[in-house]
Amino acid sequence: MSVRIQTAAFDPGAETNAFLAESKGAGAAVTFTGLVRSRPDDPIETLTLESYPELAVNQIEAMIAEATTRFGLLRATVIHRYGTLPAGDPIVQVMTLAPHRQAAFEAAEFLMDYLKTDAPFWKKEATPSGERWV
Numbered sequence: 530m531s532v533r534i535q536t537a538a539f540d541p542g543a544e545t546n547a548f549l550a551e552s553k554g555a556g557a558a559v560t561f562t563g564l565v566r567s568r569p570d571d572p573i574e575t576l577t578l579e580s581y582p583e584l585a586v587n588q589i590e591a592m593i594a595e596a597t598t599r600f601g602l603l604r605a606t607v608i609h610r611y612g613t614l615p616a617g618d619p620i621v622q623v624m625t626l627a628p629h630r631q632a633a634f635e636a637a638e639f640l641m642d643y644l645k646t647d648a649p650f651w652k653k654e655a656t657p658s659g660e661r662w663v
Contacts (some may be wrong), residue, residue, distance in 0.1 A: 530597065530605055532589045534582040536612040541619050548606055548624045555603050557630035559637040561623045567616035572657060576620070579651040580611040592643045600636035602627050607640060611650065 541562040549558055567573045593605045604626040614620055623640045627633040644650075652663045 530590060530593045531607070532586045532593065533606075533608045534580060534585045534589075535608070535610055538610070539608055539619060539622065541622055544606075544608060544622055545624065548604070548626070551604065552626055554628070555626045555633075556628045557626070557633040559623075559625045559630075559633040561621075561637050561641055562619050563621040563641075565614045565616050565618045565620050573616055573654045574657070575613050575615055575655045577613045577653045577655070578611040578620070579653075580609075580649060582611070585609065585649050588649060589644070592640060596625070596636045596639050600625075600627060600632040600639070602632065602636050605636065605640065607644070609644065609648070609650070 545560045548560070552558060565576045589607050589609070593607065596602055596605060602625055606624045608622045610620050621644060623637050623644070625633045625636040625640070627636060654661050654663055
């Protein structure tokens with residue numbers, strides 16, 4: 530189990546390769562990378578995420594422990610950035626390793642649902658017309 534809450538950019542491909550290097554006994558790995566989204570009909574320039582990293586790590590570790598028990602994971606990693614990020618930058622990566630694909634997919638979805646709705650991150654978008662909390 531690994532959780533990293535950081536301001537620094539990360540390389541999704543390198544992170545995936547490092548995760549897969551320790552995949553003994555697995556039948557499936559799922560990797561999800563979320564990007565700072567800017568749509569043509571609702572553009573954003575930057576997304577600022579505020580977080581208390583120690584709290585975030587503790588809460589995300591608890592969710593990984595729950596996912597490990599519920600889905601029989603062999604391993605899981607969550608990387609989440611905070612600070613001010615430009616549109617298009619990777620913001621989050623969730624990687625799960627399990628004996629079977631369904632468990633790996635369901636665990637990744639479970640963790641992403643938690644990160645999107647309940648994890649302790651507060652988001653503010655900077656748009657051409659001003660800033661807004663989301």
